Amino acid sequence: MARTSSLSVIAFDADDTLWQNETFFRMTEEKFTDFLKDYAAGDHITERLLAAERRNLEFYGYGVKGFTLSMIETAIEVTQDKVPATVLHDILRTGRDMLRHPIETLPYVTETLNELSSSFQLVMITKGDLFDQERKLAQSGLGELFETVEIVSEKKPEVYRRIFRQHSNVPHNCMMVGNSLKSDVIPALAAGSWGVHVPHDLTWALEHAAAPVTDPKFHEITDLGKLPDLIYQL
CATH class of the missing domain: 1.10.150.240 (Putative phosphatase; domain 2)
Structure with a gap:
């Protein structure tokens, strides 16, 4: 896959983006x-x-x-x-x-991460209990594909800015990919990055939010298998 001119960091949510939760x-x-x-x-x-x-x-x-x-x-x-x-x-x-409970990765996760890891810095940004998130990451076998894993208490714009600036000079060289509009996409867009929504069949009621369809950096794909082509077209 050809690398885009500016995008350098791709961050992923974990629960219901990489594996079932x-x-x-x-x-x-x-x-x-x-x-x-x-x-x-x-x-x-x-x-x-x-x-x-x-x-x-x-x-x-x-x-x-x-x-x-x-x-x-x-x-x-x-x-x-x-x-x-x-x-x-x-x-x-x-x-x-x-x-x-054993980890069940979602479709196209492994192949997509393997493809993107050769051209971009991959970062996992997830929230939840530290021990449980570490357990799921270890069982998934995906840990070696990520340069950094960030387990945070809340996903806010300032959290995304801090993490993105650790890996890139500016947030607009970064992309956040996840199933939650409220936690993964909207605050990442507010931080200045790209935001890609990958809907899951089930979404917790407290994670519901309206899609920011007017934001030019917002995109939605049906599954992670579509992500490389989206990045190539940016």
């Missing part, structure tokens, strides 16, 4: 609502869980551990402080199961 949260959420089916309807439990997750982000951050704590809090609320110990054990067990 939200699928396992949805599966666990279904189990959770089943644990509490004697106390409330599934839709009500899901609504209360999402509210707990939203409240707890500033305390627990992103990832399985915070999700597990939010499930426990929701169970206490839904049962009016009468949640059985057996249910708490089930919640903790499902949380541990998520932390042990």
Whole structure:
């Protein structure tokens, strides 16, 4: 692939961009609502869980551990402080199961990263629990393709500026690729880089945002296999 004249750094989100993630949260959420089916309807439990997750982000951050704590809090609320110990054990067990779940890379990930790594600096920028993200990266076998892995607590424009300036003189020589418009694309564009949206079939409700279609540096592709051609055309 011919290298573009200015682009030098390509950054990737990890969860639901390189490997499956939200699928396992949805599966666990279904189990959770089943644990509490004697106390409330599934839709009500899901609504209360999402509210707990939203409240707890500033305390627990992103990832399985915070999700597990939010499930426990929701169970206490839904049962009016009468949640059985057996249910708490089930919640903790499902949380541990998520932390042990094998990694499933998404289509075209390996071949795309291999192709791009010969011409660009590849950087991973992901948020979530440090131990869990390190585990998933190790299991994925993709670590050697990235020059740097950044595990951050939040993805904001200033975070992207800091990371991009470590690898390039200016952010406009960089590109961020990810499945979340809210976390991966919009703040990266605000930092001055290119932003490429790769939609996933499932997106967490707290990651929804409108596409910045009027921004000339915004692009959307159906899968990572389309990324090399997009870069070549820039």
